Amino acid sequence: MLKILKYSFFDLMRSRWSYVYFSFYLLLSFVLLFLNNDLSKAIITLMNVIIVLVPLIGSIFGIMYYYNSREFTELLLAQPLKRSSIFLGQYLGVALSLSMSLVLGLGIPFGFYGLFKSNIIWDFALLLITGTFLTLIFSALAFSMGLNNENKIKGFGYAILLWLFMAIIYDGVFLMSLIMFEDYPLDKLSLVGIMLNPIDLSRTLILLTLDISALLGYTGAVFKQFFGTNLGLLISFAMLSVWVVVPIWRITYKSKKKDF
Amino acid sequence: MRAKLVLWVLIFMTYSGISQTIEVCSTCRITSLSQGIAMANPKDTIVVKKGTYLEHNIKIDKPLVIVGNDYPVIDGQFKGEVMTIISDGVTIDGLFIINVGTSYTEDYAAIRVKKSKNFVIQNVVLEKLFFGIYLEKSSYGKVYHNKIVGDAKEEYNSGNGIQLWYSNHIEIEHNYVVHVRDGIYLEFSDDCLIKNNVSSMNLRYGLHFMFSNNDIYKNNTFENNGAGVAVMFSKKIKMLNNIFRENWGTASYGLLLKEINDAEIIGNTFEENTIGINIEGSNRIVYKHNNFIKNGWAIKVRGATYSNHFIENNFLYNSFDLAYNSKVNDNSFDMNFWSNYTGYDLNKDGIGDVPHRPIKLFSYIVNKTPETIILLRSLFIDVIDFSEKVSPVFTPDNLVDKKPIIKRIAW
Numbered sequence: 184m185l186k187i188l189k190y191s192f193f194d195l196m197r198s199r200w201s202y203v204y205f206s207f208y209l210l211l212s213f214v215l216l217f218l219n220n221d222l223s224k225a226i227i228t229l230m231n232v233i234i235v236l237v238p239l240i241g242s243i244f245g246i247m248y249y250y251n252s253r254e255f256t257e258l259l260l261a262q263p264l265k266r267s268s269i270f271l272g273q274y275l276g277v278a279l280s281l282s283m284s285l286v287l288g289l290g291i292p293f294g295f296y297g298l299f300k301s302n303i304i305w306d307f308a309l310l311l312i313t314g315t316f317l318t319l320i321f322s323a324l325a326f327s328m329g330l331n332n333e334n335k336i337k338g339f340g341y342a343i344l345l346w347l348f349m350a351i352i353y354d355g356v357f358l359m360s361l362i363m364f365e366d367y368p369l370d371k372l373s374l375v376g377i378m379l380n381p382i383d384l385s386r387t388l389i390l391l392t393l394d395i396s397a398l399l400g401y402t403g404a405v406f407k408q409f410f411g412t413n414l415g416l417l418i419s420f421a422m423l424s425v426w427v428v429v430p431i432w433r434i435t436y437k438s439k440k441k442d443f
Numbered sequence: 444m445r446a447k448l449v450l451w452v453l454i455f456m457t458y459s460g461i462s463q464t465i466e467v468c469s470t471c472r473i474t475s476l477s478q479g480i481a482m483a484n485p486k487d488t489i490v491v492k493k494g495t496y497l498e499h500n501i502k503i504d505k506p507l508v509i510v511g512n513d514y515p516v517i518d519g520q521f522k523g524e525v526m527t528i529i530s531d532g533v534t535i536d537g538l539f540i541i542n543v544g545t546s547y548t549e550d551y552a553a554i555r556v557k558k559s560k561n562f563v564i565q566n567v568v569l570e571k572l573f574f575g576i577y578l579e580k581s582s583y584g585k586v587y588h589n590k591i592v593g594d595a596k597e598e599y600n601s602g603n604g605i606q607l608w609y610s611n612h613i614e615i616e617h618n619y620v621v622h623v624r625d626g627i628y629l630e631f632s633d634d635c636l637i638k639n640n641v642s643s644m645n646l647r648y649g650l651h652f653m654f655s656n657n658d659i660y661k662n663n664t665f666e667n668n669g670a671g672v673a674v675m676f677s678k679k680i681k682m683l684n685n686i687f688r689e690n691w692g693t694a695s696y697g698l699l700l701k702e703i704n705d706a707e708i709i710g711n712t713f714e715e716n717t718i719g720i721n722i723e724g725s726n727r728i729v730y731k732h733n734n735f736i737k738n739g740w741a742i743k744v745r746g747a748t749y750s751n752h753f754i755e756n757n758f759l760y761n762s763f764d765l766a767y768n769s770k771v772n773d774n775s776f777d778m779n780f781w782s783n784y785t786g787y788d789l790n791k792d793g794i795g796d797v798p799h800r801p802i803k804l805f806s807y808i809v810n811k812t813p814e815t816i817i818l819l820r821s822l823f824i825d826v827i828d829f830s831e832k833v834s835p836v837f838t839p840d841n842l843v844d845k846k847p848i849i850k851r852i853a854w
Binding site for chain 2: 224227231234235350351352354355357358361362365369370372373374376377383386387389390393394395397398406407
């Protein structure tokens with residue numbers, strides 16, 4: 184598996200798109216820092232960008248790579264290799280190269296602007312961690328979409344639809360249901376609601392650092408326990424890990440059964 | 444000749460009467476403060492030397508100056524009130540008063556001033572107290588540079604740091620009040636000046652006004668109090684250059700205004716509060732040159748609030764800049780800086796060309812269904828906020844800042 188990972192990884196490292204992705208983040212954070220020179224404000228802006236953009240790029244890149252490397256996959260399948268290690272290797276190659284572009288693209292400019300001497304290093308670390316998690320989650324989801332659909336167009340469509348659903352539609356439905364059932368106690372429901380969407384989950388992690396004063400304005404005891412203590416942070420990270428593990432498990436499961 | 448002698452004697456007697464100094468210490472002729480007060484003539488000075496004095500219910504019934512040397516400890520042994528001033532012109536300086544009695548029927552204080560004028564209470568340290576300095580129907584006094592450290596746990600069995608009741612023309616300056624119920628509390632007290640105090644970590648309010656008019660408070664710091672600062676049922680209060688910080692909680696405000704008319708709120712900083720200013724039934728107030736930084740809600744308007752003017756304030760990175768619970772608006776916003784203003788300034792006059800709508804649809808939704816706060820900063824919410832901004836339906840449509848400033852305002 185490691186060998187396949189290495190091949191995929193270096194294959195992607197040579198590809199133009201990794202560089203584009205990397206330089207996009209590099210440019211974005213340099214511009215943000217150049218314009219206002221305020222690290223913490225730049226982090227807020229980046230957080231907003233990351234929770235939308237990273238899942239999108241993760242899904243598109245994942246599905247693209249899956250379909251593009253189909254011939255290579257078929258070649259590998261003819262060899263005495265475990266199926267799960269072929270697909271997992273490819274998946275990890277994509278996910279890691281994307282994460283690396285993200286971490287380096289954001290890390291270098293912030294490093295230049297004196298991140299290590301400032302006290303917001305924890306906020307920045309959180310930003311990188313959520314970004315990496317989202318990359319892992321959405322490229323895994325894209326891979327399993329690819330395994331499900333032979334048809335490229337369909338696969339692409341589903342991957343983008345999934346992103347659209349998670350990023351926008353889900354919140355709309357969620358908001359409507361909260362308003363509809365406002366007569367009932369909703370704090371548990373709303374917490375469960377965010378757990379079921381990785382984008383919302385990462386958004387919550389960001390809220391915990393940025394908007395804690397507003398969140399504490401709400402009277403629910405469950406909310407208070409969740410947001411007021413480290414419990415929220417721990418549960419969010421645990422759920423994000425579950426969100427990584429489940430699609431990966433699906434990839435291995437599917438790849439074993441699939442007929443090529 | 445005889446007449447001259449009598450005159451000299453008279454002069455000597457009056458002279459000694461004015462300047463006589465009585466010393467109180469464990470090895471002196473006079474060993475307790477109450478004994479000293481009993482022996483003193485009006486206008487005498489009593490010097491209390493370093494030591495511990497187990498005394499309570501000390502009554503000061505003549506104009507005296509009581510000075511502590513190296514902070515002598517007056518221990519009330521939790522038996523009741525420690526000092527009561529019932530005479531005009533009393534000065535208390537440099538005492539360390541501890542262990543004031545707690546009662547559920549009487550407000551025992553470390554120092555109570557009752558129906559007196561021209562008093563000065565300064566450099567006093569109070570610890571383990573019920574009420575700290577209690578001014579009752581007294582006026583023209585000064586409470587200066589005192590340190591009040593309480594250990595209040597519950598609201599019902601704790602007292603206030605500095606309390607004014609029907610006391611006018613009082614100056615409260617450079618005091619430090621922590622861990623009591625209300626740091627500074629004014630009830631029916633007019634024309635007072637509250638300056639340069641620090642009031643923090645109190646159970647309820649850092650500063651609390653009730654039915655008090657024409658007061659000024661400035662350059663104070665209120666931090667981490669249970670419910671922030673409350674100004675209620677008062678007129679013509681000036682609030683200048685204060686700092687309100689980190690008042691977090693469901694019923695916590697930087698500043699709570701309730702039934703306040705004709706006030707001025709200028710040059711204050713509201714930082715990281717759940718609600719910066721909560722306004723309810725308050726009219727004709729000017730808000731100018733205030734900084735609202737990283738609050739949950741910078742300003743929450745509850746209703747019956749008319750003719751308030753918000754001029755040249757900075758709204759920086761608040762989760763919500765403004766929340767209204769009705770569609771009616773009679774307040775004006777002019778020339779403020781909003782950090783989330785998205786317009787542009789093509790003619791470069793420093794004023795944005797597009798009016799700014801500070802109120803978001805989402806703040807209206809959160810008001811109705813508080814649980815939706817969890818969707819803050821979601822892309823979907825941004826989309827509906829944008830559509831509301833383009834054509835307001837739920838939020839007051841005349842609520843705009845027509846001249847938003849492009850750069851952060853400095854003054």
